[in-house]
Amino acid sequence: xxxxxxxxxxxxxxxxxxxxxxxxVLIVAFEVSSTILLKHHSETFARVSRQYADAxxxxxxxxxxxxxxxxxxxxxxxxxxxxxxFQKLTSSQLRIYPIFLxxxxxxxxxxxxxxxxxxxxxxxxxxxxVGVNSFLANSVRQDYVPLMFFDARDTLSAASDLxxxxxxxxxxxxxxxxxxxxxxxxxxxQILYHVIPHSKDLFLLLKRQPPIPPAPEFQAIADSxxxxxxELCEAHGAxxxxxxxxTPSSDDEVHQxxxxxxxxxxxxxxxxxxxxxxxxxxxxxxxxxNSEGAKLFTSALATFLPHTLNRDSAAxxx
Amino acid sequence: MxxxxxxxxxxxxxxxxxxxxxxxxxxxxxxxLASYFFYGxxxxxxxxxxxxxxxxxxxxxxxxxxxxxxxxxxxxxxxxLILNFTILGIFKYFDFFAGSFVGALAKLGVHDLPLPLIRxxxxxxxxxYTFQEVAYIVDVxxxxxxxxxxxxxYGLFISLFPHLIAGxxxxxxxxxxxxxxxxxxxxxxxFDGAMLIFSGLIRKCVIADNCxxxxxxxxxxxxxxxxxxxxxxxTYAFTWQVYGDFSGYSDIARGSAQLLGFHFMVxxxxxxxxxxxxxxxxxxxxxLSTWLRDYLYFPLGGSAHGQWKTARNLFITMVLAGxxxxxxxxxxxxxxxxxxxxxxxxxxxxxxxxxxxxxxPENSVxxxxxxxxxxxxxxxxxxxxxxxxxxxxxxxxxLLAGLSNFTWHSEYASAFxxxxxxxxxxxxxxxxxxxxxxxxxxxxxxxxxRTSLAAxxxxxxxxxxxxxxxxxxxxxx
Numbered sequence: 001x002x003x004x005x006x007x008x009x010x011x012x013x014x015x016x017x018x019x020x021x022x023x024x025v026l027i028v029a030f031e032v033s034s035t036i037l038l039k040h041h042s043e044t045f046a047r048v049s050r051q052y053a054d055a056x057x058x059x060x061x062x063x064x065x066x067x068x069x070x071x072x073x074x075x076x077x078x079x080x081x082x083x084x085x086f087q088k089l090t091s092s093q094l095r096i097y098p099i100f101l102x103x104x105x106x107x108x109x110x111x112x113x114x115x116x117x118x119x120x121x122x123x124x125x126x127x128x129x130v131g132v133n134s135f136l137a138n139s140v141r142q143d144y145v146p147l148m149f150f151d152a153r154d155t156l157s158a159a160s161d162l163x164x165x166x167x168x169x170x171x172x173x174x175x176x177x178x179x180x181x182x183x184x185x186x187x188x189x190q191i192l193y194h195v196i197p198h199s200k201d202l203f204l205l206l207k208r209q210p211p212i213p214p215a216p217e218f219q220a221i222a223d224s225x226x227x228x229x230x231e232l233c234e235a236h237g238a239x240x241x242x243x244x245x246x247t248p249s250s251d252d253e254v255h256q257x258x259x260x261x262x263x264x265x266x267x268x269x270x271x272x273x274x275x276x277x278x279x280x281x282x283x284x285x286x287x288x289x290n291s292e293g294a295k296l297f298t299s300a301l302a303t304f305l306p307h308t309l310n311r312d313s314a315a316x317x318x
Numbered sequence: 319m320x321x322x323x324x325x326x327x328x329x330x331x332x333x334x335x336x337x338x339x340x341x342x343x344x345x346x347x348x349x350x351l352a353s354y355f356f357y358g359x360x361x362x363x364x365x366x367x368x369x370x371x372x373x374x375x376x377x378x379x380x381x382x383x384x385x386x387x388x389x390x391x392x393x394x395x396x397x398x399l400i401l402n403f404t405i406l407g408i409f410k411y412f413d414f415f416a417g418s419f420v421g422a423l424a425k426l427g428v429h430d431l432p433l434p435l436i437r438x439x440x441x442x443x444x445x446x447y448t449f450q451e452v453a454y455i456v457d458v459x460x461x462x463x464x465x466x467x468x469x470x471x472y473g474l475f476i477s478l479f480p481h482l483i484a485g486x487x488x489x490x491x492x493x494x495x496x497x498x499x500x501x502x503x504x505x506x507x508x509f510d511g512a513m514l515i516f517s518g519l520i521r522k523c524v525i526a527d528n529c530x531x532x533x534x535x536x537x538x539x540x541x542x543x544x545x546x547x548x549x550x551x552x553t554y555a556f557t558w559q560v561y562g563d564f565s566g567y568s569d570i571a572r573g574s575a576q577l578l579g580f581h582f583m584v585x586x587x588x589x590x591x592x593x594x595x596x597x598x599x600x601x602x603x604x605x606l607s608t609w610l611r612d613y614l615y616f617p618l619g620g621s622a623h624g625q626w627k628t629a630r631n632l633f634i635t636m637v638l639a640g641x642x643x644x645x646x647x648x649x650x651x652x653x654x655x656x657x658x659x660x661x662x663x664x665x666x667x668x669x670x671x672x673x674x675x676x677x678x679p680e681n682s683v684x685x686x687x688x689x690x691x692x693x694x695x696x697x698x699x700x701x702x703x704x705x706x707x708x709x710x711x712x713x714x715x716x717l718l719a720g721l722s723n724f725t726w727h728s729e730y731a732s733a734f735x736x737x738x739x740x741x742x743x744x745x746x747x748x749x750x751x752x753x754x755x756x757x758x759x760x761x762x763x764x765x766x767x768r769t770s771l772a773a774x775x776x777x778x779x780x781x782x783x784x785x786x787x788x789x790x791x792x793x794x795x
Contacts (some may be wrong), residue, residue, distance in 0.1 A: 010507035015765040019512060022773045030780050166359050170325040180780070182325075187781055195739065202732035206535050 034180040068122035074104040076245040079288040091310040105134035112149035129243030146176035170312035221262035271300035342500040354481040379465035408514035414645030443483040480574040486585040486605035501579030511576030518569030526562030527784025544720025553700035558741040588748040593691035633657035
């Protein structure tokens, strides 16, 4: 027989119910306010949404038109490429569709590209440029990406690829479904930026580059990832190019990456070898190019990308 | 299912609502199944291990109670202890000891020894439920409690989900009767349970997870080579992290249990207000420290046989306490440091009472002396936690070697500011709790005020929670 709840009308129960009600109202309020903040105040969301919408409409070029190139990457490309200048320099040969989102890596773009293709994007060339560390990282960005790049199926597949436990997988799924859950860490960072003095320098230090695995493991991981990306692109009529942006002291990694790409039958483009740039071309974080470095990198990319695409055009689909 | 994940609350709320609609026997069976589901959420394979060891201990207990005529009761008792510690040893320590053995032989010039490593994942909560099973077997054997007659009741005592993964380690004499007797829904305790959950979430998600960002950066080398300020920043940040993390876990566990009509022992009592390390261990992870006292330190002889044997017993107990935390030399050193300091303290300040509370009455020392002792104790703890947090002895020593270098960098100021931002509120809450002797801040205030504070806590949780990638520190134990 069920227990009788003799004191269910007492003050604690009343307030427990009030608290439950307040929690529900607050959760709805968090969701609504986060949606408003994201759609009306997030520069990142606005930029990436616009770029994504443009990318979905990309189609193969007709005869005589410039080649359509979908270029995806993280902050290394966002800071390293002057997109307007790059488009101007290559306008006769290439039509560039960039999507750059900070702190993204291999898995973000594997599933991001899958969804783009599913939604109808048909570029002739896909350029992926995330840096070696991020290409080998076992992670997905928990904010923005599950909301903007993944659907529910992709989210579960990414969780499975990353060997996430059920709790982590359910958190990722929630980050796909709830704007509040997706963006709360972004909002927290913004609050801390304003509360903590000189927080920019501190937060740069706290960001950690994913470690590079040792050589044999490096080759195995890079090979399987490159092949998977290549197969995805080829299945949708696109040619894959891996763009390796410069970061300080990364010559060895860049060499290993180009080797892996060669083995996987993928073009690897290194417009500027890392050793060619001194620290004066980098921002104080010693990772991202500054405006001077970006100028050099953009020019080099504008020279070498068309060259790479023309070099083996017979192998180029479409 | 982590306590700070939405999945846990999607599990907890329907369980609580359905649970109170059932009669006592059905409640126990339902909770047992819910607890097994909760455990299996991590990995169903480990469920078989836990059910297996629960079944064996349930059966063994029937044979070893003092009133039983079984002539082999002592053998069954020893069999159970060996079985429990063997399971724990294989899953948690085999690779560590085998690896250390191979490493030692290699230093002696013996190489390529074909010693197989298991490389198995540590089953969640194995250290906690093993200690609970051992306490049950010992208590039954000593005649302190009657063996449970129902497997469902014993199984629920071991696997009740709020304490299953990281405690508090429940004593059979405290929890088993609560499982066996019908539970009533007490409105005050139900409300307090909800408040404890909010308190725990703030401790874990806001305090611990934000301090973890700093601790991880220092121990990960992101601030550069070690120096005095980084040792301070790293150890303080980790000290507050591990406290917020584990006390937060314990609050959520206790709060969840109270929603189901159970009462769990208090696991933390403002540990950073301790004025000695002895006092610290009476306030920190109380369920483990009292377990070690009752089932290890006292059987070793406790303090009954002179100073040297007391020191020896303290040292052994604390080294094993360190080892309990993890299979690594860093944990052994952490335990050894505590063993030595406790023995020294015991020599200079003999304990007057075994009861929980300060080692020496606080009113017998001046305000400044008391705070000087508290600060000293906190710093000794912080330095020992450098070994607890470091991934190897080498990295711990490398960090501490920086103590003589006082180079200051401007970004340290922001880091210390961030540490203060997240640790001072917990410190103030502890001062409040110390003076009020309540289980959570404002526990004696009106329901309306506490409801408002809980709503405010939810807003703070929403916008100040750290990364959701930090699992509870004690889950790895």
